[in-house]
Amino acid sequence: xxxxxxxxxxxxxxxxxxxxxxxxxxxxxxxxxxxxxxxxxxxxxxxxxxxxxxxxxxxxxxxxxxxxxxxxxxxxxxxxxxxxxxxxxxxxxxxxxxxxxxxxxxxxxxxxxxxxxxxxxxxxxxxxxxxxxxxxxxxxxxxxxxxxxxxxxxxxxxxxxxxxxxxxxxxxxxxxxxxxxxxxxxxxxxxxxxxxxxxxxxxxxxxxxxxxxxxxxxxxxxxxxxxxxxxxxxxxxxxxxxxxxxxxxxxxxxxxxxxxxxxxxxxxxxxxxxxxxxxxxxxxxxxxxxxxxxxxxxxxxxxxxxxxxxxxxxxxxxxxxxxxxxxxxxxxxxxxxxxxxxxxxxxxxxxxxxxxxxxxxxxxxxxxxxxxxxxxxxxxxxxxxxxxxxxxxxxxxxxxxxxxxxxxxxxxxxxxxxxxxxxxxxxxxxxxxxxxxxxxxxxxxxxxxxxxxxxxxxxxxxxxxxxxxxxxxxxxxxxxxxxxxxxxxxxxxxxxxxxxxxxxxxxxxxxxxxxxxxxxxxxxxxxxxxxxxxxxxxxxxxxxxxxxxxxxxxxxxxxxxxxxxxxxxxxxxxxxxxxxxxxxxxxxxxxxxxxx
Numbered sequence: 001x002x003x004x005x006x007x008x009x010x011x012x013x014x015x016x017x018x019x020x021x022x023x024x025x026x027x028x029x030x031x032x033x034x035x036x037x038x039x040x041x042x043x044x045x046x047x048x049x050x051x052x053x054x055x056x057x058x059x060x061x062x063x064x065x066x067x068x069x070x071x072x073x074x075x076x077x078x079x080x081x082x083x084x085x086x087x088x089x090x091x092x093x094x095x096x097x098x099x100x101x102x103x104x105x106x107x108x109x110x111x112x113x114x115x116x117x118x119x120x121x122x123x124x125x126x127x128x129x130x131x132x133x134x135x136x137x138x139x140x141x142x143x144x145x146x147x148x149x150x151x152x153x154x155x156x157x158x159x160x161x162x163x164x165x166x167x168x169x170x171x172x173x174x175x176x177x178x179x180x181x182x183x184x185x186x187x188x189x190x191x192x193x194x195x196x197x198x199x200x201x202x203x204x205x206x207x208x209x210x211x212x213x214x215x216x217x218x219x220x221x222x223x224x225x226x227x228x229x230x231x232x233x234x235x236x237x238x239x240x241x242x243x244x245x246x247x248x249x250x251x252x253x254x255x256x257x258x259x260x261x262x263x264x265x266x267x268x269x270x271x272x273x274x275x276x277x278x279x280x281x282x283x284x285x286x287x288x289x290x291x292x293x294x295x296x297x298x299x300x301x302x303x304x305x306x307x308x309x310x311x312x313x314x315x316x317x318x319x320x321x322x323x324x325x326x327x328x329x330x331x332x333x334x335x336x337x338x339x340x341x342x343x344x345x346x347x348x349x350x351x352x353x354x355x356x357x358x359x360x361x362x363x364x365x366x367x368x369x370x371x372x373x374x375x376x377x378x379x380x381x382x383x384x385x386x387x388x389x390x391x392x393x394x395x396x397x398x399x400x401x402x403x404x405x406x407x408x409x410x411x412x413x414x415x416x417x418x419x420x421x422x423x424x425x426x427x428x429x430x431x432x433x434x435x436x437x438x439x440x441x442x443x444x445x446x447x448x449x450x451x452x453x454x455x456x457x458x459x460x461x462x463x464x465x466x467x468x469x470x471x472x473x474x475x476x477x478x479x480x481x482x483x484x485x486x487x488x489x490x491x492x493x494x495x496x497x498x499x500x501x502x503x504x505x506x507x508x509x510x511x512x513x514x515x516x517x518x519x520x521x522x523x524x525x526x527x528x529x530x531x532x533x534x535x536x537x538x539x540x541x542x543x544x545x546x547x548x549x550x551x552x553x554x555x556x557x558x559x560x561x562x563x564x565x566x567x568x569x570x571x572x573x574x575x576x577x578x579x580x581x582x583x584x585x586x587x588x589x590x591x592x593x594x595x596x
Contacts, residue, residue, distance in 0.1 A: 011068035022059075029075055030055055032147075037079055039142045039201050042131055046086065054079040072149070073156035080139060080157065087135070126196045129179035136509070137172035144169050145194055159511050163343050171507060287382040290319075293351035293375035296455045297488035299339065313413065315339050317488060319455040320430070321423075325413060332413050334421040336453075337537040340490040344508050344517075346500070347493040350382045351375045359500045424536070425561045430457035433560045433570045436467060440544060440553030440595050443470035448569045451483065451559075453537075458486040464572055469594060475573050481528075481588030483538050491532050491539060492517050498588045516540070523592050544595050553595055 007028060013021035030051060037054075038047040057078050065074055130138060136158065143149040143157065155165040173190060180189040286300040301315040316323040317338060325332045341347060346360045360366075375382070383396045413419075426432035431454075436447030449465030452458040463484070467474045481498050483491040492508065499506045499521050507520040519530040525547035531540045536559070544553035560566075 007071055008068040011062070011065065011071045015063055015065070015068075022062075026055055026059070029058060032072075033075070033079060035202065036076070036142050036147065037083070039130075039146070039197070040080075040083060040135060040138050042127065050079060050082045050086070053082050057082075070153070070156060072147075073153040076139075076143065076157035077159065083135065123196060123200050125180070125183045125185065126193045127200065129176060129183055129193060130197050132179045133172065133175055136168060137175055140165065140168045141172050141176065141194070146198055159514070161342070161344075161510070164510050167344075168509065284383060284385040287350055287380075287384070289351070289375070289378070289380040289382075290455070291378055293380060296458070296486065297349060298455070299488065301339070321454065323413075325417075330417050332417055332419045334419065334423055335535075336423050336427040337535055338485060338488065338490040340492055340534070344492075344510055346496050347489055350384060351380075356497065356500050359503055360496075363500070363505055426559060427453050427536075429563075430454045431461040433563055433566060435558045435560075435569075436465075436555050437558075438541075438553065438555040440469055440555075445469050445553075445555060447555075450570065450572065451479075451538075452486040455486050455488070462572075466573060467594075474590070474594070476590070481591045485537050490534075491537050492519060492534070495519055495521075495530055495532070495539075502589060510534075523589070526592055526595065528591060542591070 007025065010021045010025040010028070014025050033051045033054060034047065037050050038044065041047050041050065054075065058075060065071065133141075139158065140154060143154045144151075149157075151165040151169070152162045154169070155162045158165060158168070160168070176193055177190045180193050185192070284302040284304070286302075288298045288300075289295060290298070298319065299315065299317045300313060302311065303314050304311040312325060312327055314325055314327075316325075322335045322338055323332055324335055339347070345364060345366070348357055348360065385396075421428070431450065431452040434449050434451060436445065436449070438445045445467060447465060447467035449463070450461060451463050452461050463479050463486070465476050465479065465482070467476075481495060484494050485491065487494065489497070496506050496508070496519060502523075505522050509518045509520075511517075515534045517530075517532045517534055519532065521528040521530070527545040527549070529543040529545065531543075532538070533540050538559055539557050541554060541556045543551060546552050
């Protein structure tokens with residue numbers, strides 16, 4: 001079997017015009033893709049089409065691959081894009097018949113026939129469980145468990161960071177375990193499911209399944225028998241024979257994923273991710289509350305070399321705009337979006353309650369941070385200082401009423417630098433109107449609203465939203481569960497912090513290529529999936545799912561670049577109509593009430 005190093009040499013020679021190496025590389029790619037794409041689609045015909053299209057694309061653009069040792073992540077990314085394109089084109093998904101996955105049962109009698117019947121039933125359970133997973137979950141399980149790809153390579157294939165790939169793998173395992181439990185298998189069935197799926201989808205007899213330490217921390221035979229719970233001994237024996245103990249390689253060790261989850265978010269979340277490669281830099285973040293501690297917040301992030309060789313402001317948010325200073329290029333960019341952490345951890349503020357900090361830490365698997373004194377009054381300036389690794393945090397609180405008028409939040413860029421404004425028109429204006437369209441529970445939804453992007457615009461152009469669902473009308477000014485950029489935090493943090501206040505669990509997935517984040521909130525038997533545009537810092541859509549993950553509603557948002565001609569639909573509601581029409585509970589629970 002050729003190693004990745006061998007394939008890298010083939011890539012280099014093929015890029016130089018060696019047709020023999022190109023043909024050899026194509027065969028290796030086709031052989032691997034046939035197995036892995038099938039594990040993602042569970043459809044033989046679709047797999048053949050995707051593999052063919054991927055190989056053709058590979059042949060066209062192989063010369064564009066700059067790093068030969070990254071051939072497999074690059075190729076998987078092409079294949080995954082082909083699969084996504086297919087699902088966009090096809091509205092419904094066909095159920096895969098079991099006949100396409102396993103051979104028909106032969107007619108036998110006695111215990112052998114019973115064993116075969118149970119074996120087929122067990123294989124069907126595992127395949128149905130895998131079908132119930134989201135495509136990205138199947139993809140990360142395939143790459144990690146069956147190809148032993150590094151998280152960095154998985155991240156490149158999926159268009160996300162290494163940390164996000166680790167998080168995705170952890171969630172995929174949890175989701176698969178849940179699917180298996182729903183179908184009657186025990187809590188220890190994860191290893192069994194992964195091994196069986198690997199065996200069932202492997203070509204011929206070449207089903208050597210190697211599971212990483214992050215898969216499950218139990219031995220092979222113990223996991224197989226324990227997974228079956230109250231099943232009879234005959235089922236246990238059948239399962240062992242299906243898996244083939246001799247073909248199973250399982251290593252034991254600490255859960256790699258959990259270590260990955262705790263080492264990044266556990267750092268001081270009051271400070272942003274490093275803006276440069278100088279990881280040892282001292283960071284100082286200023287938080288200014290012009291009104292009160294639970295109101296709008298402005299931020300400023302300074303980075304200083306421990307030896308005092310350089311110091312600069314990396315990020316600055318005042319009441320008018322968001323600035324990012326690229327030290328390498330010497331350019332200060334004026335951007336649409338607020339700051340957000342590179343590791344996707346929820347941004348926490350010094351004024352956060354212990355309950356909020358504790359719940360976020362629990363969801364993220366990080367260590368709760370130190371208790372801070374409750375902040376009161378107007379004009380609060382909080383300065384948090386730490387080393388680049390998040391250690392040695394210091395906190396100072398000052399009452400100062402006019403910080404935004406000082407040079408610290410306005411003129412602290414190095415002299416003579418170039419400023420580039422990359423905002424769209426509505427962010428330059430500071431506010432915009434938006435429309436909402438969709439349906440919930442079979443009822444049509446229409447709506448309009450206004451949203452300020454910066455604090456300076458929030459008083460004259462205050463936020464409001466009006467939704468009509470069938471005959472019901474909802475008017476809301478709180479914007480709980482929606483974008484609130486004028487408050488000083490990115491939409492992903494606003495939504496997740498709103499959820500944390502209600503103790504709703506949440507998941508976060510980031511697509512670097514599309515610059516979109518999906519946040520999945522769970523409340524009882526209902527889920528909300530937010531799709532958020534990271535650069536525009538707004539919500540694109542909200543999808544409502546039932547307990548069985550069936551779509552039962554969706555709201556799509558459109559934001560107006562130009563507002564020269566608007567009709568009466570954008571007439572702001574009066575305070576009286578707001579009080580009379582408001583039909584919602586505290587916090588963001590009112591969004592879940594829309595589908596009841």
